[in-house]
Amino acid sequence: MLRQLSESANPLLSTYPFRLAPDGLATRRQLRATGLRPGGQDICAQVMWLSRRYGRRIRVAYLYRIDRALPVRPMTPAKWAALAAANAARRICPNCRTDAGYVIPTSLDECVSCAYPEEPRAA
Structure with a gap:
């Protein structure tokens, strides 16, 4: 070794x-x-x-x-705004254009409702 x-x-x-x-x-x-x-x-x-x-x-x-x-360089207001916008974009479904309320998985590339429309949803 x-x-x-x-x-x-x-x-x-x-x-x-x-x-x-x-x-x-x-x-x-x-x-x-x-x-x-x-x-x-x-x-x-x-x-x-x-x-x-x-x-x-x-x-x-x-x-x-x-x-x-x-x-470490401190975060500027512009950097905070860019980070918030990038994180918000990860939550928006490209199909239905709604905020999913969670980060959309890259394995699906869309929200769970669009990926599995036939499955029943919990109320």
Whole structure:
């Protein structure tokens, strides 16, 4: 297993085993959880592990320096409005043009009432 990890590692990056990265480094998700973002900095290291969940494939998580990370940009009113409009559009059925009251599943591409018109509805 160690040979597999070393063969697939990027030779330009420091590589650490799972959960053994040094302090001061974090993944994108870890940065975001603390209200930070990479801020344009390059990847400085990587964590590699053999995942049993994904068919025993080697997984990689890139690490960034926390001291170089920048605060997350705040949402502007325009961004909030765009996000609300996008979420509202996901609720409107393209067939009957009504608000379904839920996000329409991509597997159906229409509301449940239009997808299954013959089934009885609960009152």
